[in-house]
Amino acid sequence: MKELIDRLKKIVGDRFVSEAPEERYIYSMDMGTMPASAPDLVVMPASTEEVSKIMEAANAHQVPVTPMGGGLVLSGLTRALKGGMILDMKRMNRITEVNPKSRYAVVEGGTSQGMLQAYLKKNHPELKHSVPDAPPIATLAGNVCIHGSGHLSVLGGYHSDMLTGMEVVLPTGEVIRTGSCSVSSDWFGKAPLPDLSGLFMGWAGTTGVVTRLGIKLFPSYRYNDLLIFVCDDAEDMPDVISRLTSTQVAEDMTPWMTPIPEWARGFMHINIAYGAHSKAELTFKRNLLQMSVKAYKDKKTGGFLPMPPPQKNRYMKIPTPDLVRFADVRKGGGFEYVGAIMAIEHFAEAYRAGVEIAEKNEVSYSMGARIVGAGHSMMFFYAYAFNRADQADMARAQKALEETNAATLEMGGIPWKAELPAQQQIIEKMAPDTFALMNRIREALDPNHIMNPGNWERA
Amino acid sequence: MEAIKFDPEICNQCETVDCLMKCQYIEFTDVAEAKTEKLKINAGEHSRVLDECLTCYACQEYCPYDNNPFYLLVERQEQLGLLPAPTPIVTEQLKMMGPKGKIQKEAVTPPVVNMCAFPMLTGSVRGKLFEGASVIVGTDIFCNIMWLHFAKNSTIKERVPKMIDNIMDYYLRDSGVDEMVCFHDECYGTYTNLAPAFGIEVPFKSIHLFDYINDRLDELADRITPLNVKVAYQRPCSNRLIPETDPVLDEILEKIGAERVPRTYDRENALCCGGVPRAHQRDDLADELVEKNINDMLDVGAAYCIFNCPFCMATLGQEVAENGIMPILISDLVQMALGE
Numbered sequence: 001m002k003e004l005i006d007r008l009k010k011i012v013g014d015r016f017v018s019e020a021p022e023e024r025y026i027y028s029m030d031m032g033t034m035p036a037s038a039p040d041l042v043v044m045p046a047s048t049e050e051v052s053k054i055m056e057a058a059n060a061h062q063v064p065v066t067p068m069g070g071g072l073v074l075s076g077l078t079r080a081l082k083g084g085m086i087l088d089m090k091r092m093n094r095i096t097e098v099n100p101k102s103r104y105a106v107v108e109g110g111t112s113q114g115m116l117q118a119y120l121k122k123n124h125p126e127l128k129h130s131v132p133d134a135p136p137i138a139t140l141a142g143n144v145c146i147h148g149s150g151h152l153s154v155l156g157g158y159h160s161d162m163l164t165g166m167e168v169v170l171p172t173g174e175v176i177r178t179g180s181c182s183v184s185s186d187w188f189g190k191a192p193l194p195d196l197s198g199l200f201m202g203w204a205g206t207t208g209v210v211t212r213l214g215i216k217l218f219p220s221y222r223y224n225d226l227l228i229f230v231c232d233d234a235e236d237m238p239d240v241i242s243r244l245t246s247t248q249v250a251e252d253m254t255p256w257m258t259p260i261p262e263w264a265r266g267f268m269h270i271n272i273a274y275g276a277h278s279k280a281e282l283t284f285k286r287n288l289l290q291m292s293v294k295a296y297k298d299k300k301t302g303g304f305l306p307m308p309p310p311q312k313n314r315y316m317k318i319p320t321p322d323l324v325r326f327a328d329v330r331k332g333g334g335f336e337y338v339g340a341i342m343a344i345e346h347f348a349e350a351y352r353a354g355v356e357i358a359e360k361n362e363v364s365y366s367m368g369a370r371i372v373g374a375g376h377s378m379m380f381f382y383a384y385a386f387n388r389a390d391q392a393d394m395a396r397a398q399k400a401l402e403e404t405n406a407a408t409l410e411m412g413g414i415p416w417k418a419e420l421p422a423q424q425q426i427i428e429k430m431a432p433d434t435f436a437l438m439n440r441i442r443e444a445l446d447p448n449h450i451m452n453p454g455n456w457e458r459a
Numbered sequence: 460m461e462a463i464k465f466d467p468e469i470c471n472q473c474e475t476v477d478c479l480m481k482c483q484y485i486e487f488t489d490v491a492e493a494k495t496e497k498l499k500i501n502a503g504e505h506s507r508v509l510d511e512c513l514t515c516y517a518c519q520e521y522c523p524y525d526n527n528p529f530y531l532l533v534e535r536q537e538q539l540g541l542l543p544a545p546t547p548i549v550t551e552q553l554k555m556m557g558p559k560g561k562i563q564k565e566a567v568t569p570p571v572v573n574m575c576a577f578p579m580l581t582g583s584v585r586g587k588l589f590e591g592a593s594v595i596v597g598t599d600i601f602c603n604i605m606w607l608h609f610a611k612n613s614t615i616k617e618r619v620p621k622m623i624d625n626i627m628d629y630y631l632r633d634s635g636v637d638e639m640v641c642f643h644d645e646c647y648g649t650y651t652n653l654a655p656a657f658g659i660e661v662p663f664k665s666i667h668l669f670d671y672i673n674d675r676l677d678e679l680a681d682r683i684t685p686l687n688v689k690v691a692y693q694r695p696c697s698n699r700l701i702p703e704t705d706p707v708l709d710e711i712l713e714k715i716g717a718e719r720v721p722r723t724y725d726r727e728n729a730l731c732c733g734g735v736p737r738a739h740q741r742d743d744l745a746d747e748l749v750e751k752n753i754n755d756m757l758d759v760g761a762a763y764c765i766f767n768c769p770f771c772m773a774t775l776g777q778e779v780a781e782n783g784i785m786p787i788l789i790s791d792l793v794q795m796a797l798g799e
Contacts, residue, residue: 232547263554267547283746290742296545297740303545306738308773 001040004061008043008085011053016044016091027071027086031327032336033386033398034076034419039066039086046091048167048175048211054087055209056173059448065171066452067205069110069142072134074336075419077146077204081454087209089139095119096212097187100127103217104164106187109141109210113319116140120217128220130156133319133370141210145201146417147341149379151252151273151318152218153372154245160201161373164189164214168200171208171446179214187214199441204423204455207445218251221275223282226312227289229270231302234348237268240302241344243292245375249285250274254320255378256368257351260329268351269305271315329364329385334394337383338404338422342413344371350380353407358384361400363393379416380408424459463534463612464656467501469526478518478528483730484744485511497528500535508532509541513744514608515731516699519652527656529607529699536610543739549609558599558621567593567630570671572640576601577769583790584642586799587682588675592640599625602649604697608735612657619649619659631663638664640671642790644767648700668767669707672793676714682797685716690792691761691784692719693752693775694729695768702727708767708789715796720759724752734774749775753782765789 001019008017018024019041028038040063045051058065064084071078071088080086089110097106098120107116113129114136120127130152132143140159143150148159156162165179165187178196181187190197200208229240237255244253252273259265272289276282296302314321327335340350351367358365369380382404386397405415405422409429415422427435438456445451479485479493485508487493499506512532519529536542542549556576572584574596584594600622606614631637641647650665676683690712698705705726712719724730730752733745752775756764764779764786766772776786787795 230545230547230551232550261555263551263557267551286742290740300542300545301547303548303740304737305548305551306734308734308770309777310773 001061001063004057004063005041007057008041008054011050011057012043012045016046018042027068027088028079030071030074030076030078031334032074032076032419033334033394033401034079037076037079037081038083039080040083042086042088044088044091048092048169051087051092051169051209051211052173052175054085055169055171058085058450059172062448062450064450064453065209067209069139070112070135070137072138073142073146073417075417075422077417077419077452077455081420081452084450089141089209089211092211098124098127098217099187100124100217102186102188103127103219104187104214105129105217106181106212106214107140108212109139111140112137113140113143117318120220124217126220127217128152129215129217130159130162131318132159136319140215141213144213144215145203145205145210147202149370149372153370154250154253154374155218156216157373157376159215160197162216163197163201164216166197166200166210166214167212168208168210171448171451175211176208181214199445203442204417205452206442206455207451219275219277221277223277223279224273224275224316225282225286226274226307226316227272227286228305228307228315229272229293229302230305231268231296232266233301234268234351236296236302237270237347237351238345240270240293240296241347241371241378242375243295244270244272244289245371245373247285247288247292248374249288253371254368255347255371256366258366258368260364260366273316327383327385331387334386334388334397335383336386336397336401337381338401338408339416340380340382340404340408340411340413341377341416342380342408342411344375344378346411346413347378347380349411350408350413353411354382354404357382357400357403357407361396361403363396363400365400380413420454423456427456427458462658463527463530464658465501465527465531469524470497470501470528473497473524475523477521477523479508481521481727482518483728484513484515500532503535503538505539505541506535509536509539512536512543513731513739513741514543514696514735516607516696517727517729520699520702520727530612530653530656533607533610534612537612542610544609545740548738549611552609553606553611553614556598556601556603556605558601558618558625559597560599562597562599562625562629564629564633565593565595567595567634567636569593569636569638570640570666571595571630571636571638572642573600573626573646574642575646577643580642580769580788583788586794587679587797588672588790588794588799593630595626595630595639599629602643602646604645604649604653608738615653616657616659619654619657623650623654623659623661623663627662637662638666640666640668642668643769644695644697644701644704647704648697652700667701667704667707668790669704669711672790673707673711673714676711676793679797680714683715684796684798686792686796687716688718688762689720689760690717690763690765691722691756691759692725692765693732693768693771694725695766695771696731696735697768698729711789711793715793717763717765717792717796720761722755722759722761724755730755732768732771732774734770737774749778753778753784756784757782763787763792765792
């Protein structure tokens with residue numbers, strides 16, 4: 001190990017390699033329920049070239065490498081399950097290009113959501129990117145790689161759909177590019193080439209290290225508004241969502257159901273965000289949204305909450321502070337959720353399952369969803385807060401999570417950014433030849449099995 | 460609980476039907492048609508008025524006989540199941556605004572200022588104007604008059620007596636206080652107009668904010684620096700229940716050197732701020748009301764738009780400000796004149 005550490009120090013500098021116990025401890029866990037698993041060392045590269053050299057060194061020494069962005073995935077995907085090094089990408093945080101006409105940005109692999117958000121606000125106020133409801137230090141690359149979603153996902157789909165290209169260091173050290181940037185100097189998109197980006201998205205860091213990526217940007221509007229639709233029958237939700245998304249004017253739609261505060265218990269809410277260049281356009285869009293669900297208004301079974309502008313502000317913050325507030329409801333810094341990617345027609349079923357599991361396990365819960373595309377699918381989330389200092393509380397949350405994962409798969413959904421046990425549940429349900437192909441691909445890319453080992457492996 | 464105080468014979472003999480003919484939101488071909496609709500309401504039959512009503516409270520002011528036309532209309536809406544807003548909107552708000560049982564006994568000293576369910580506005584009770592005041596606030600003393608907008612007289616009948624008991628049991632009785640300043644028209648309207656009409660006993664005296672401020676300005680006369688500004692008043696629906704307080708505002712404004720500019724939509728012709736129609740899912744109408752109010756304020760060259768209703772201010776404030784007019788609570792305007 002000493003020989004490797006010396007080699008790494010030569011690559012990135014002494015200050016950016018650490019085997020200090022306190023650092024290994026910090027990097028051993030995230031805020032979720034997965035048990036700690038400490039790395040042997042932490043390395044922080046500053047360039048693609050350094051990442052490439054690190055991968056060569058890791059291969060030479062057969063040492064596992066776990067790439068990490070913000071470390072906020074919550075499902076323990078950036079724990080070093082078999083030791084080795086955590087490759088912390090946060091030093092690679094430069095925004096290398098913004099193309100205002102073709103509306104894309106190119107950023108390094110450790111660039112955070114907050115950095116790009118602030119940069120665009122200052123330098124390109126006419127543009128914005130889709131921001132996930134995560135703390136601002138979450139990285140763009142990390143979120144794209146887990147098929148994240150955000151506040152423009154009704155408009156643009158999953159964040160992986162908003163990817164225009166990637167630069168990736170393969171496990172063996174080669175630097176490759178996917179999308180238009182592999183042929184051209186422009187990072188406009190993945191078409192018309194074979195889409196090799198898929199080799200790196202959804203793989204939990206087992207296929208390579210993303211060092212640069214291009215993402216789509218969208219118009220940032222001067223006028224923005226929010227509607228909150230309310231009904232009390234979960235069975236109505238797929239139809240309501242379908243109607244609202246059919247207008248194609250919303251940027252974001254996030255249903256939420258929570259027993260705290262008490263007045264909200266039993267009600268289905270959908271926050272619908274939209275923007276416009278003028279007030280007239282904003283009113284036009286609002287009217288389209290309202291007209292789409294007129295049938296519910298006429299039956300008096302659903303409608304929009306009356307909210308004066310000052311009350312809307314809290315719901316229009318990007319990212320929303322509400323999840324963070326809920327995350328600390330039990331105090332003690334424990335929070336995890338199952339994001340179930342599924343078809344919207346399963347909404348009521350998913351809601352009922354969540355209530356049943358939470359009440360059975362006596363855990364604090366909040367449920368919600370983010371609609372993706374024009375109702376093409378949703379990320380339905382079951383969030384459980386727990387007190388990390390209370391082992392029994394943590395165990396209850398863990399059990400609720402496992403049961404939720406099982407229920408999700410039972411309903412035809414798939415746990416998002418699946419933690420280890422959920423990966424096993426998915427593998428069990430996956431077509432065997434598909435899983436075999438995944439293994440063949442990884443064998444080709446990572447012959448020494450050094451990339452985040454333990455993930456996407458049959459137990 | 461007694462039935463709402465109302466005498467059908469008064470309506471039978473009424474020749475003008477002002478309650479409906481003066482309505483700014485529902486058209487009638489003539490007095491005869493209005494009377495027909497009114498008599499249907501009185502008889503507990505369906506009337507288009509029950510569907511079209513904006514619930515602006517104005518008919519309560521228009522009736523020259525104080526025959527409680529609005530309270531009766533709401534009663535009929537509820538009896539016939541004609542909810543003006545979608546059921547989940549109403550039921551969720553009923554829970555949201557329900558008493559939380561968090562009230563605790565507290566010694567108070569006069570003046571006791573009731574801030575109703577608006578804790579965010581308690582900062583307005585400050586300075587010389589409210590010197591020595593005790594503030595009471597929270598959903599456990601919420602006046603609950605808002606349910607008139609949602610065909611929920613039953614909630615008013617159920618909750619208002621409890622709120623009155625809470626005010627007495629937790630604040631006034633043990634402190635030997637028998638009067639209370641109502642910061643908002645809603646509370647004053649509830650305890651002085653609605654409660655008697657609903658047969659609800661009120662054991663304390665309510666003082667309207669305008670009366671309180673007016674008296675205080677006499678005491679603080681040497682501190683007043685005239686503002687010399689033109690103000691547009693956004694008269695709230697709940698002031699329709701207590702029109703006798705409106706001239707007091709004129710006195711206040713005169714004392715602080717503010718001119719209440721003669722808007723088209725003021726006094727008896729005041730227009731809804733647009734908040735309630737949004738709850739009724741009538742956004743087109745709400746947009747129209749907002750536009751009319753703003754244009755009216757601009758037309759008369761108002762520098763300030765003064766509010767006594769926090770909901771009106773929340774609804775219109777941003778739009779008012781975007782049009783270059785300063786939105787402000789009346790108490791804050793008075794405090795400006797007092798140099799506070």
